[in-house]
Amino acid sequence: MSGHLPFSQRRLPEDQQKAESEAFLHRMRERRSIRHFSTEPVPFELIQNAISTAASAPSGANQQPWRFVVVSDPALKKQLREAAEAEEKENYERRFPEEWLQALEPFGTDWTKPFIEDAPYVIVVFRIDYGLDGERKIKHYYVSESVGIATGFLLAALHMAGLSTLTHSPSPMGFLNKTLNRPPNERPFILIPVGYAASGATVPGIQKKSLDEVLVSNLP
Numbered sequence: 769m770s771g772h773l774p775f776s777q778r779r780l781p782e783d784q785q786k787a788e789s790e791a792f793l794h795r796m797r798e799r800r801s802i803r804h805f806s807t808e809p810v811p812f813e814l815i816q817n818a819i820s821t822a823a824s825a826p827s828g829a830n831q832q833p834w835r836f837v838v839v840s841d842p843a844l845k846k847q848l849r850e851a852a853e854a855e856e857k858e859n860y861e862r863r864f865p866e867e868w869l870q871a872l873e874p875f876g877t878d879w880t881k882p883f884i885e886d887a888p889y890v891i892v893v894f895r896i897d898y899g900l901d902g903e904r905k906i907k908h909y910y911v912s913e914s915v916g917i918a919t920g921f922l923l924a925a926l927h928m929a930g931l932s933t934l935t936h937s938p939s940p941m942g943f944l945n946k947t948l949n950r951p952p953n954e955r956p957f958i959l960i961p962v963g964y965a966a967s968g969a970t971v972p973g974i975q976k977k978s979l980d981e982v983l984v985s986n987l988p
Contacts, residue, residue: 795928802932803877804969805887805961812840814929815889815962822922828910833896834918834957837948840889844947849884851943852936852959856881859939875972883934887961892944893919894954905953915957922960932965 780788819836827833839845856879860869884890895915899906919935926933941956 796924799923799927800932800971801934802965802969802971803883803934804966805883805932805963806966807886807888808964810888810931810963814926814931815891818922818925818929818931819891821925822918825914825918825921827914827918828908831896831899831908831914833899833908833911834915835894835896835950835954836922837892837894837950838889839892839948842885845885845890847947848890848944848959849881851947852881852884852938853879855938855940855943881936881938883961884936884959886966887934887963889962891922891960891962892948893922893957893960894944894950895957896954898953900951900953919958919960926960926962930964931962932969934961935959936961 815838819838822836823832823834839848860879864872893915895911896908897911898908923933923935936959938959941959944950944956944959945952945954
């Protein structure tokens with residue numbers, strides 16, 4: 769980086785600002801987590817564009833502490849599914865407290881994860897906890913916050929491209945490093961199957977909190 773550069777931003781007329789804001793709000797309200805995917809192919813360019821969008825996110829000290837590993841090989845997706853299901857079976861049958869199981873019950877989830885194989889792509893987001901300069905470790909700042917923002921960008925970009933997603937966080941996730949051959953300074957953050965929703969796919973009938981419940985403002 770060399771000094772500072774002039775900044776310019778497209779300034780829209782107010783009526784266009786409102787129209788584009790409302791259009792984006794409408795599109796994002798249509799986004800749902802999908803657990804039933806079609807095996808129909810998806811153009812890889814859509815995945816590339818979405819990851820480029822995610823990589824444009826702000827990050828602490830501009831360290832960009834993220835890695836996006838895209839898996840499409842059926843054999844590798846099968847390995848991911850088997851490893852994830854092994855952990856989730858332990859979770860549902862032994863590790864999860866009863867309170868957590870009750871919270872999950874309305875969604876009808878269990879330890880089986882067919883979506884990992886069915887979706888044409890699985891994007892595994894890794895957080896890079898520290899950089900490496902030879903043997904020297906370089907501290908990264910605000911890693912969770914940075915990767916969380918980038919993941920939000922990624923989900924929005926995939927949705928705006930007409931694709932369906934699911935955020936899946938099998939716990940523990942250490943198997944992802946081994947299966948995907950990632951170095952020790954990278955830690956799994958989230959696993960995202962991506963594709964088109966299967967014909968006849970359904971979603972839970974949930975409600976989001978109202979604006980009054982989430983917005984605090986001191987405007988008169």
